[in-house]
Amino acid sequence: MDLMIGVDLGGTYTKFGLVNEKGELIAENYVKTDTSVTYTAFFEYLISQIKLLHTDTAPLSKLQGIGIGAPSGNSLTGHIENASNLAWAESIPVAKLVAKYSNLPVAVTNDANAAALGEMKYGVAKNVDNFISLTLGTGLGCGIVINGKLVTGQNGHAGELGHTIAVDNGRPCGCGRKGCLETYASAPGLRQTLLQLLIESGQKSVFSNVNPDDISAKDITSEAAAGDKLALLAFNRTGEILGRKLADTVALLNPSLIVISGGLANSGNLILEPLIFSSKKTFSVFLKEQFLLRFLR
Amino acid sequence: MDLMIGVDLGGTYTKFGLVNEKGELIAENYVKTDTSVTYTAFFEYLISQIKLLHTDTAPLSKLQGIGIGAPSGNSLTGHIENASNLAWAESIPVAKLVAKYSNLPVAVTNDANAAALGEMKYGVAKNVDNFISLTLGTGLGCGIVINGKLVTGQNGHAGELGHTIAVDNGRPCGCGRKGCLETYASAPGLRQTLLQLLIESGQKSVFSNVNPDDISAKDITSEAAAGDKLALLAFNRTGEILGRKLADTVALLNPSLIVISGGLANSGNLILEPLIFSSKKTFSVFLKEQFLLRFLR
Numbered sequence: 001m002d003l004m005i006g007v008d009l010g011g012t013y014t015k016f017g018l019v020n021e022k023g024e025l026i027a028e029n030y031v032k033t034d035t036s037v038t039y040t041a042f043f044e045y046l047i048s049q050i051k052l053l054h055t056d057t058a059p060l061s062k063l064q065g066i067g068i069g070a071p072s073g074n075s076l077t078g079h080i081e082n083a084s085n086l087a088w089a090e091s092i093p094v095a096k097l098v099a100k101y102s103n104l105p106v107a108v109t110n111d112a113n114a115a116a117l118g119e120m121k122y123g124v125a126k127n128v129d130n131f132i133s134l135t136l137g138t139g140l141g142c143g144i145v146i147n148g149k150l151v152t153g154q155n156g157h158a159g160e161l162g163h164t165i166a167v168d169n170g171r172p173c174g175c176g177r178k179g180c181l182e183t184y185a186s187a188p189g190l191r192q193t194l195l196q197l198l199i200e201s202g203q204k205s206v207f208s209n210v211n212p213d214d215i216s217a218k219d220i221t222s223e224a225a226a227g228d229k230l231a232l233l234a235f236n237r238t239g240e241i242l243g244r245k246l247a248d249t250v251a252l253l254n255p256s257l258i259v260i261s262g263g264l265a266n267s268g269n270l271i272l273e274p275l276i277f278s279s280k281k282t283f284s285v286f287l288k289e290q291f292l293l294r295f296l297r
Numbered sequence: 298m299d300l301m302i303g304v305d306l307g308g309t310y311t312k313f314g315l316v317n318e319k320g321e322l323i324a325e326n327y328v329k330t331d332t333s334v335t336y337t338a339f340f341e342y343l344i345s346q347i348k349l350l351h352t353d354t355a356p357l358s359k360l361q362g363i364g365i366g367a368p369s370g371n372s373l374t375g376h377i378e379n380a381s382n383l384a385w386a387e388s389i390p391v392a393k394l395v396a397k398y399s400n401l402p403v404a405v406t407n408d409a410n411a412a413a414l415g416e417m418k419y420g421v422a423k424n425v426d427n428f429i430s431l432t433l434g435t436g437l438g439c440g441i442v443i444n445g446k447l448v449t450g451q452n453g454h455a456g457e458l459g460h461t462i463a464v465d466n467g468r469p470c471g472c473g474r475k476g477c478l479e480t481y482a483s484a485p486g487l488r489q490t491l492l493q494l495l496i497e498s499g500q501k502s503v504f505s506n507v508n509p510d511d512i513s514a515k516d517i518t519s520e521a522a523a524g525d526k527l528a529l530l531a532f533n534r535t536g537e538i539l540g541r542k543l544a545d546t547v548a549l550l551n552p553s554l555i556v557i558s559g560g561l562a563n564s565g566n567l568i569l570e571p572l573i574f575s576s577k578k579t580f581s582v583f584l585k586e587q588f589l590l591r592f593l594r
Contacts, residue, residue: 130451144549146443153551154427164545248461249549252441254450 001061005050009070011085016050018058023122027057039088047101065105066098069114074156078108084174113150116143119259131257136264140182166241185242187217187264194220194234205230221267239274247279298358302347306367308382313347315355320419324354336385344398362402363395366411371453375405381471409456410447413440416556428554433561437479463538482539484514484561491517491531502527518564536571544576
């Protein structure tokens, strides 16, 4: 049996798994993403743990290659570049290091592009030539597929929908600019919107007397589902802003599918309904073309 | 000698020309776009005039095919669909009709995509794999090339940058929505901005006592070049809005070139400088990657 290794390199944990040709996960494990050691040491350790998982769970299988999704992973250079949550260095030669320690072919891309490729190969976007994949979590990731191919752009930086401007002179973003979509349409963005509404609206909410530090996007989701008006309003605002930017993206690229995954996608219709409403209002092609929006996990 | 026929179908005139393999124009002519007759009659007449041009100017050459750029021309269907300035019908089967009357292979696309293909084949975007072509005139057209291929999208509707939202609840657009980029970044958009500034700013201008009907984008361009402050301000506003949306587009697609042509491009640095300033402010990739912006004719 031939297996591939998939690695999800995150700011806190690095998850990895063995995957067969059908895309099924055979075994998985994780290590802490330890930025207190050098990145060379970390990747050597990561590969040793992957080898351990292999010998422990599927020793008779042959490993074919390693695919790595990482924040700011650049598929053209194989480097991680300027990742704000990976403090090692400005540019980390991940592909080269991992190939050295593993003796396997290595592909690197950013996590949002990896999600798009996964949807295209094994997921809901199978046989779909033109689609957009969004990952809504601590950030807003975006992978674009056109004519059956992932769009990398000239330097591997395509897909930065999260850093298009949603609100003029809006919230400060980690990237240094203001009003980026990611600061609104993400788990922290939803939380920020709720906190703002708590102060501005004066409306009563189950969150009215809760310490802000104790409020998570998950809490807002469950309270909105239970009918809290302020939590619902926070979802409406979030969906409305995201819907407008998606309408712009549809105007530009005319895809036939938008796939939304990531933690915030669990909220389902809470975010989907205002999103569709505002995108329809903004760009009528949504109405005409039986646009599909699907939420995963 | 083999020749191709290029047709530019406009709301007022339909221009056509014979072009050799180097992209050189051998002969050209035009007819009025007569929507008082049926479209069948018009296209039969158009082809007869094209044949006349051929026999008059290059009778020994062989015609290879016809390429048609038309507003709302759809390359996937070969139809013109819902063109607001062609009152014939909702859907006009241009490719079929022209093929019937000419007995030649026919390709149809919208005028902005035709411009992009022209730049890729013969213009400044030769050998450029990822670029965006803008035509700034009575409207804002946009053709997108990714991985060396024109992006049509799932239904041939890609490239509608002109109908992404530049200003929330902004100017009414012919498409029925409000605040579309085209209502600001186009010749009529520039004119509208100047008229608005005349009323709102109270500033003195050479246009202060001119009948608004007598003010054209061309006039604004020449007066801005001569130093009229209000005309310059109108260009600054126009460039600023366009620059912001281009920055969003660059974030999404990471092209290596943006080509700007069309009547308004004649204004050169008047629009280019505020455009680059605002796009840099919005998306720093402009700074990093030696972005090229070129104006043609």
